[in-house]
Amino acid sequence: MEGGCHCGTIRFKVTKDPYWVGACYCIDCRKISGSPYTVFAGYDENVVTLSQGIPKNYASSEKVIRSFCDTCGSPFAYTYKEVPNKLFIPIGVFDDPSSFVLQKHIWVSQKLPWIIIHDDLPQEI
Ligand SMILES: [Zn+2]
Numbered sequence: 001m002e003g004g005c006h007c008g009t010i011r012f013k014v015t016k017d018p019y020w021v022g023a024c025y026c027i028d029c030r031k032i033s034g035s036p037y038t039v040f041a042g043y044d045e046n047v048v049t050l051s052q053g054i055p056k057n058y059a060s061s062e063k064v065i066r067s068f069c070d071t072c073g074s075p076f077a078y079t080y081k082e083v084p085n086k087l088f089i090p091i092g093v094f095d096d097p098s099s100f101v102l103q104k105h106i107w108v109s110q111k112l113p114w115i116i117i118h119d120d121l122p123q124e125i
């Protein structure tokens with residue numbers, strides 16, 4: 001699967017399916033995306049190839065580095081110190097995200113009260 005930022009500076013490819021797909025309701029994801037929550041696909045680092053452009057890195061907390069296009073601001077991925085060698089990509093930056101299947105909800109404790117979860121998937125506080 002391929003994806004990239006809005007302006008096309010950054011392009012990437014993944015060669016395997018994600019090992020994890022989760023919706024995150026945390027405040028940091030909300031600020032970074034501008035949206036009430038973000039769905040991420042997690043990959044082993046070595047199945048993700050940047051084919052074009054160099055994302056800019058930003059440490060959004062002690063353990064999380066987020067990267068984005070410094071021209072258009074689209075997010076590219078985040079890494080989490082406690083889960084080494086994995087890359088989490090917001091599914092909205094894939095060219096066709098329609099095949100992703102949500103597996104869980106995380107940081108539900110920070111979810112906005114009017115977001116109602118309508119499935120029985122696992123939820124992490
Ligand atoms: Zn861009």
Ligand SMILES: [Zn+2]
Pocket residue numbers: 024025026027028029030107
């Ligand atoms: Zn989050």
